[in-house]
Amino acid sequence: MIDLQDLEEAARRHLPRFVFDFVSGGSGQERALRHNAAALEAVRFIPRVLSGETSPTTEVAVFGQRYAAxxxxxxxxxxxxxxxxxxxxxxxxxxxxxxxxxLSTAATRTIEEVAAVAEETFWFQYYPTQLPSLNDDLIDRARAFGCRTLMLTVDTPVPGRRLRDLRNGLQIPPRLTPKTLAQLALRPRWALARARIGAPELANLRGAAGEDRRSFADTMKLLSAPSMTWDDVAGLRDRWKGHLLVKGLLHPEDVARCAGLGIDGVVLSNHGGRQLDSAVAPVDVLPACRAQAGTDLTIIADGGIRSGEDVAKCLARGADFVLLGRPFVYAAALGEDRIAPMIALLVSQLENTLSLAGVPMDRLAEVLAGQGETAQQV
Ligand SMILES: Cc1cc2nc3c(=O)[nH]c(=O)nc-3n(C[C@H](O)[C@H](O)[C@H](O)COP(=O)(O)O)c2cc1C
Incomplete structure (x- = not known):
């Protein structure tokens, strides 16, 4: 693997069309999806030379814990x-x-199984469902299994309109239709493996969502919280004593509001272009959000990050940390042996970027090109 793009291409060849579409697609005309990539593409560095920096570190500390990258x-x-x-x-x-x-609330493995494996690297993403008793159960289980960082996702008051899924008639669990059967026939290796183990289920919602087959849009409705307000965020802050993050913000004033409520971190995100189709890209609003965050709020960004250099661009624009979605899905789709090389590649790309930019990670903002600058002007 030379580049993360290689993973996407390999996953496209390995997965049936309706599965690849579910992962790679966005909502509406996929404007936000494209813009996430375009906004990162537009960020430029003005490198410093002769810094003598030979082995830049990629280690960081967030929420009192050190991570390798x-x-x-x-x-x-x-x-x-x-x-x-x-x-x-x-x-x-x-x-x-x-x-x-x-781990997502909508995962196909339980909190208990995954927390036991991830140990202190385990965080839990929480979608309040439309079933209050289930909500309490999810939070209690996460806490009981040692989760210290809870991430509340707030950008799904209603599901985004994902046209590819609607056109494919995607259902949870997937249903065999003439169209999906034809797509499965083109991917026999994947189809045989799947046939042996059966359809995946929403393991943490067993008994609530797993009883009937629903359209994907209906499953998302169960996990959507149209009536959730800032009062619910404040309530969760009182209830959850560990680190609390709010995911799916883009407006600087919403970031300021989180800071005011004692939230520990925000994830600037347009859900990988899967919700509001004309939403801005997180990297565009990072500086304005940073300005509103105060000193205690950790800022995480995601959307379209596909290389160590993209990671560096987000850090330069004001993020403390970033997340990647689809590339990890593609790596896992291809097999467990593809995940470690992908992480190693990202780390080495980031080290390479730091060496070439001539600054350590915490000084990337110093080499960020300002708006409208061109090579000639510099
Ligand atoms: C297939 C898929 C499923 C997702 N499911 C969730 C989810 O359950 N909860 C959530 O907060 N975000 C979810 N997201 C959004 C990701 O957490 C993340 O914000 C997004 O993928 C980042 O963009 P990227 O894929 O371009 O890296 C999902 C994204 C994808 C692609």
């Missing part, structure tokens, strides 16, 4: 659709390489 595994619902046991594979890699693994 400033990136983690974003929460992914229905991950087991790509490969049985994908969550535990990623958790093992996270533990071995010392990066956080964030």
């Amino acid at each position: 400033p990136f983690g595994i974003a929460p992914i619902g229905m991950l087991g659709l790509v490969r049985d046991g994908a969550e535990t594979m990623l958790a093992r890699a996270a533990r071995a390489h010392d990066i956080p693994m964030i």
Whole structure:
């Protein structure tokens, strides 16, 4: 693997179309999805030379814990659709390489199974469901199994309109239709493995969501909280004594509001372009959000990060830490042996970027090109 793009291409060849579409797709016309990449593409560095820096460190401390690199595994619902046991594979890699693994409420493996594998690198992403008793149960289980960092996702008051899933008729668990059967026939290796183990289920919602087959949009509705307000965030702050993060913000004033409520961190995110189609890219609003964050709030960003250099760009624009979603899904889809090389590649790309930019990680802002600068002007 030379580049993370190689993983996406290999996953495209390995997965049936409706599965690859579910992972790679965005909402609406996929504007936000494209813009995440374009916004990162537009960030430029003006490198410093002769710094004598030979072995830059990629280690960081967030929420009182040291990690080997400033990136983690974003929460992914229905991950087991790509490969049985994908969550535990990623958790093992996270533990071995010392990066956080964030388990989704909509995972296909339980909190208990994944927390036991990820140990102190385990974070839990919380979607309040429309079933209050289930919500209490999720939080209690996360706490009981040693989770110290809870991430509340707030950008899904209603599900985004993901046209690829609607066109493919995606259902949870997947249903065999003439169209999906035709797509499965083109991927016999994947189809045979899947046939042996059966369809994945939402393991943490057993008995609530898992009883009937629902359209994907209906499953997302169960996990959407249209009536959630800032009062609920304040309530959760009172209830959860560990580190509390709010994921899915983009507006600087919402960041300021989190800081005011004593939230420990925010994840600037447009859900990987899967919710509001014309949402800005997190990297665009990072400086304005940083300005509102005060000193105590940790800022995490995600969306379209596909290299160590992209990680550096987010840090330069004001992020303390970043998450990657789809690349980890592609690696897990291809097999556990693809995950460690991917993490190693990202770390080495980041080291390479730091050496070439001529500054350590905490000084990347110094080499950021300002707006409108061109090579000639500099
Ligand atoms: C297939 C898929 C499922 C996702 N499921 C969740 C989820 O359950 N909870 C959540 O907070 N975000 C979810 N996200 C969003 C990711 O956590 C993350 O914000 C996004 O993938 C980052 O963009 P990237 O994929 O371009 O790196 C999902 C994203 C994808 C691609």
